[in-house]
Amino acid sequence: MTSIPDAKAPAGEVVLEAIGLTKHFPVRRTMRDLLNRRKDAVHAVDDVNLTLRRGQVVALVGESGSGKSTVARLLAQLYPRTGGDIRLHGTSTTAKSGSAFRRYCARVQMIFQDPFASLNPVHTIRYHLTRSLMIHDNAGDDLDGALHELLERVHLTPPERYLDKFPHELSGGQRQRVAIARALGANPEALLADEPVSMLDVSIRLGVLNLLRDLKERLDLAILYITHDIASARYFADQTMVMYAGRMVEGGDSETVTQNPAHPYTKLLIDSAPDPDRLTGAPDAAGEDRGNGEPPSLIHPPAGCRFHPRCPMAMARCSTEVPVRLEIGDVPGHWAACWLYDTEGAAK
Amino acid sequence: MSRKPVLEIRGLNVDYGLGDQAVHAIRDVTLTLHRGEVLGLAGESGSGKSTLAYGTTRLLPPPGVITGGEVIYHPSAGEPYDVLGLTDRQLRAFRWAETAIVFQGAMNSLNPVHKISTQLTDVLRAHDPRMGEKQRTERAREMLTLVGIAPDRMDAYPHQLSGGMRQRVMIGMALILQPQVVIMDEPTTALDVVMQRQILGQLIELRERLGFSVVFITHDLSLLVEFSDRIAIMYGGRIVEEAPAAAIYRDALHPYSRGLLGSFPALRGPRRELTGIPGSPPDLKGMPSGCSFHPRCPKAFDPCAGRIPVLAPGGDGRTVACWLHEEAR
Numbered sequence: 001m002t003s004i005p006d007a008k009a010p011a012g013e014v015v016l017e018a019i020g021l022t023k024h025f026p027v028r029r030t031m032r033d034l035l036n037r038r039k040d041a042v043h044a045v046d047d048v049n050l051t052l053r054r055g056q057v058v059a060l061v062g063e064s065g066s067g068k069s070t071v072a073r074l075l076a077q078l079y080p081r082t083g084g085d086i087r088l089h090g091t092s093t094t095a096k097s098g099s100a101f102r103r104y105c106a107r108v109q110m111i112f113q114d115p116f117a118s119l120n121p122v123h124t125i126r127y128h129l130t131r132s133l134m135i136h137d138n139a140g141d142d143l144d145g146a147l148h149e150l151l152e153r154v155h156l157t158p159p160e161r162y163l164d165k166f167p168h169e170l171s172g173g174q175r176q177r178v179a180i181a182r183a184l185g186a187n188p189e190a191l192l193a194d195e196p197v198s199m200l201d202v203s204i205r206l207g208v209l210n211l212l213r214d215l216k217e218r219l220d221l222a223i224l225y226i227t228h229d230i231a232s233a234r235y236f237a238d239q240t241m242v243m244y245a246g247r248m249v250e251g252g253d254s255e256t257v258t259q260n261p262a263h264p265y266t267k268l269l270i271d272s273a274p275d276p277d278r279l280t281g282a283p284d285a286a287g288e289d290r291g292n293g294e295p296p297s298l299i300h301p302p303a304g305c306r307f308h309p310r311c312p313m314a315m316a317r318c319s320t321e322v323p324v325r326l327e328i329g330d331v332p333g334h335w336a337a338c339w340l341y342d343t344e345g346a347a348k
Numbered sequence: 349m350s351r352k353p354v355l356e357i358r359g360l361n362v363d364y365g366l367g368d369q370a371v372h373a374i375r376d377v378t379l380t381l382h383r384g385e386v387l388g389l390a391g392e393s394g395s396g397k398s399t400l401a402y403g404t405t406r407l408l409p410p411p412g413v414i415t416g417g418e419v420i421y422h423p424s425a426g427e428p429y430d431v432l433g434l435t436d437r438q439l440r441a442f443r444w445a446e447t448a449i450v451f452q453g454a455m456n457s458l459n460p461v462h463k464i465s466t467q468l469t470d471v472l473r474a475h476d477p478r479m480g481e482k483q484r485t486e487r488a489r490e491m492l493t494l495v496g497i498a499p500d501r502m503d504a505y506p507h508q509l510s511g512g513m514r515q516r517v518m519i520g521m522a523l524i525l526q527p528q529v530v531i532m533d534e535p536t537t538a539l540d541v542v543m544q545r546q547i548l549g550q551l552i553e554l555r556e557r558l559g560f561s562v563v564f565i566t567h568d569l570s571l572l573v574e575f576s577d578r579i580a581i582m583y584g585g586r587i588v589e590e591a592p593a594a595a596i597y598r599d600a601l602h603p604y605s606r607g608l609l610g611s612f613p614a615l616r617g618p619r620r621e622l623t624g625i626p627g628s629p630p631d632l633k634g635m636p637s638g639c640s641f642h643p644r645c646p647k648a649f650d651p652c653a654g655r656i657p658v659l660a661p662g663g664d665g666r667t668v669a670c671w672l673h674e675e676a677r
């Protein structure tokens with residue numbers, strides 16, 4: 001296991017794949033809609049392609065409402081999908097409930113944002129972890145030993161000190177570690193982490209991220225890391241994908257995406273991130289032409305590229321044609337869904 | 349920038365609860381806000397930064413009790429006075445007109461069943477009953493334009509506005525009586541980075557135009573470094589370091605400030621291994637003895653566990669409470 005998180009590391013085996021994943025949530029219809037036979041839907045996720053490989057972290061970056069959490073929930077089979085496909089080791093999988101869902105859970109686990117809400121306040125840590133081990137038949141003969149091992153894996157040592165505590169007796173960081181241990185209890189291949197550190201105190205966030213990275217390396221996990229903080233994606237993830245208004249706009253290895261962003265939205269996102277080097281007193285002209293404004297309504301998303309109403313570089317075709325993934329060409333695997341990079345189309 | 353103080357907090361102590369059960373949320377905080385300045389207040393949750401803001405404006409909900417200290421306010425004209433000694437009637441006049449607050453989650457502090465015009469003019473009606481209806485509307489219009497919302501949205505209800513616009517309305521509302529001091533308690537945490545930058549940029553611009561002072565409370569130190577003039581860092585109810593923003597960023601003296609700065613992965617520059625700060629924030633009920641940071645401090649030595657370090661000048665207009673910097677003085 002190398003300790004250098006390098007995106008160019010040998011591509012691991014594909015664990016989980018999303019192909020053309022789409023999710024529309026129906027909107028409550030009023031009387032008038034019924035009469036007009038109108039069917040509105042929130043286009044939360046449209047045509048998302050994503051590949052999680054063994055031993056790799058993929059970050060999904062986007063603002064609130066961009067659909068990144070919906071992607072995670074779709075991958076965890078918590079929502080039925082509207083279209084597209086989810087493939088686990090190459091086989092298309094739909095697991096709604098019952099034993100199929102349970103089998104799926106054993107391989108794909110999710111970590112939620114809020115460790116204060118995701119643990120049951122009336123049960124001890126021992127109960128939470130035992131449940132996870134028993135349900136997935138991973139306890140073996142030595143339940144206590146397995147519990148200890150789980151807690152040691154997430155660096156809650158000595159385990160005896162934590163086993164019989166209730167969630168409220170632990171700090172946020174410790175609770176999130178318990179939530180991670182619970183996910184590991186199923187012995188999964190893929191971990192979907194939905195903003196795992198955004199509710200934690202600043203000083204302990206990195207501890208949890210470093211723990212996840214360490215687990216990835218030791219257990220060869222495939223991790224999907226969902227975040228709104230692009231700087232932490234750069235720090236933690238091998239690959240970074242950027243989402244805007246339900247669509248993927250850019251992807252590639254983290255270093256390239258953050259240092260040489262191609263899509264105008266990614267550029268805006270990176271320009272807007274707090275930067276201590278840009279020292280005080282520079283209200284930077286509030287950036288006239290950087291694409292200020294707000295994400296569009298997802299009930300009637302703009303035609304063509306969903307960023308075009310805000311985009312400073314928008315061209316005529318942006319408002320009519322949905323951009324396809326186009327290779328940028330600086331680093332292999334770096335793509336953006338933006339017509340700016342369509343060299344062939346321009347030649348035609 | 350003029351160095352005239354506008355708000356001086358001296359030895360403020362705030363407890364939650366009474367007697368033996370009391371939790372000391374703010375201990376002995378002394379802080380000065382100067383005219384026209386943006387003072388950043390950073391710290392983790394539970395460090396007392398919000399309590400400090402509520403304490404100085406006397407907005408503490410029970411069981412919060414101010415057990416000591418004074419808060420001296422310097423009005424633009426007239427004698428300075430102690431906010432903690434005001435009567436209810438004086439306090440009502442003081443709030444909003446002299447010191448306004450933009451609350452945490454301000455997006456949700458607008459009343460959903462009233463139009464924003466009503467909510468804006470209400471403030472004026474309460475503070476200046478003699479003002480005419482027309483004048484009030486005019487003023488509200490002016491204010492909305494100032495924060496970048498088209499005045500024709502006056503009659504919108506909060507749910508018709510986006511999060512960023514609601515936040516702007518809140519800022520406009522805070523500024524409508526032209527207060528000297530605006531306290532912003534995590535004003536942008538619920539917003540996206542793009543919106544956050546726009547709103548803060550606008551706030552800085554307004555400050556230059558209207559000349560008020562801002563106390564900016566957040567846990568995002570990298571944001572503070574960019575937007576504030578001076579930063580005070582709190583830990584466990586005390587201020588551990590106070591310095592100009594650039595000085596904190598380049599050369600933080602307190603190990604906690606340094607740890608906090610090292611907890612933010614950088615977007616630019618070399619990619620390095622970061623560790624955050626080991627351990628977890630202290631429980632206010634069982635504070636460690638001496639310096640409350642010493643159990644997590646990588647540089648802790650003998651005196652740290654025993655004696656509480658005092659906030660003392662560390663040169664260049666900065667102060668730090670750490671025994672490491674004791675000999676240097």
